[in-house]
Amino acid sequence: MARFHVEVLAETLDPAAWLGEIAPSEDTGALASFIGLCRGDGGRLEALELEHYPGMAEAKMAEIAQQALERWPLFGLIAVHRSGLVQVGEPIVLVAAGSAHRDAAFDAVRFMMDFLKTDAPFWKREHLKGGSAGPWVEANAKDDAARERWH
Amino acid sequence: MKLKYFAWVRERIGVAEEEIALPDGVGTAGELIAFLKARGEGYAHALERDRFIRVAADHEHIGHDVSIRDAREVALFPPMTGG
Numbered sequence: 001m002a003r004f005h006v007e008v009l010a011e012t013l014d015p016a017a018w019l020g021e022i023a024p025s026e027d028t029g030a031l032a033s034f035i036g037l038c039r040g041d042g043g044r045l046e047a048l049e050l051e052h053y054p055g056m057a058e059a060k061m062a063e064i065a066q067q068a069l070e071r072w073p074l075f076g077l078i079a080v081h082r083s084g085l086v087q088v089g090e091p092i093v094l095v096a097a098g099s100a101h102r103d104a105a106f107d108a109v110r111f112m113m114d115f116l117k118t119d120a121p122f123w124k125r126e127h128l129k130g131g132s133a134g135p136w137v138e139a140n141a142k143d144d145a146a147r148e149r150w151h
Numbered sequence: 152m153k154l155k156y157f158a159w160v161r162e163r164i165g166v167a168e169e170e171i172a173l174p175d176g177v178g179t180a181g182e183l184i185a186f187l188k189a190r191g192e193g194y195a196h197a198l199e200r201d202r203f204i205r206v207a208a209d210h211e212h213i214g215h216d217v218s219i220r221d222a223r224e225v226a227l228f229p230p231m232t233g234g
Contacts, residue, residue: 036234050233051158053226056210057233081233093234113234119212121226122233123158136159139230 004069004077006061008052010084013091022076022098032105033096034113040088046129047087048137053121057081064115068097071111072104079112081122111150117143152219154187156197157228160204163197173220180206181215183225198227205230 005021015035022031038048061079068077076098086092093116097108116122117140126134155168177186184206188198198204206213208222219225 052233053155053157053207053210053228056207056226059210117234118231120233121157121207121228121231123229124232125158136229137232139232143234 004065006065006079008057008081008083013082015094018080018094021078022096025075027100028075028098029100030102030105031098032109034109035091036093038086038088038090038092045126047085047127049085049125050083051123052083056121060120068108068111072108074099074108114146118147153224155226160197160227164193178218179216180213180219
């Protein structure tokens with residue numbers, strides 16, 4: 001079984017440093033990655049605050065990673081997710097997968113993201129420009145639909 | 152049993168976690184929610200859209216019709232919005 005690594009980070013997520021964690025083997029021909037960023041929403045937001053359920057968040061991330069490893073021939077898989085305050089422009093999540101060919105790597109990353117959205121216990125709250133804490137982000141029905149296509 | 156609350160459920164109830172003795176007659180996650188709703192204004196507000204509330208028993212997502220009697224830790228929270 002290929003190795004995987006999942007982690008919840010309280011501090012800055014540096015994608016380049018984490019991508020180096022998937023040490024490509026001689027047989028790795030494809031490395032796909034996805035980085036989710038905090039967007040400003042047209043100047044409205046200053047940051048997003050990420051709350052998570054310690055213990056369960058890591059367990060769910062590991063479970064989803066295991067499912068991806070059973071489904072595609074991967075040489076490595078990482079999923080790193082921020083907690084705490086994430087400023088506009090900063091990464092919230094990084095998922096990366098290495099495989100012999102691009103289809104498995106792309107699919108595994110997309111699968112991992114779709115399940116992270118709906119199954120991993122994280123919640124976002126908006127922090128508005130000017131510093132006041134705004135509303136909690138509402139769940140998106142599109143995310144449930146995205147998860148369903150893998151069944 | 153340890154109860155944990157997250158995001159706006161936590162804010163409305165006013166505590167992040169608490170210990171409760173599960174009364175007889177509270178067997179499922181749905182019955183736990185109904186029991187908590189009657190405990191006060193904060194609980195009632197947090198759990199008013201009760202079908203919307205997600206439940207995890209010992210770190211596993213469960214439906215409202217599933218028993219929580221053997222769980223050590225039960226968490227109540229809104230639909231997740233990570234990623």
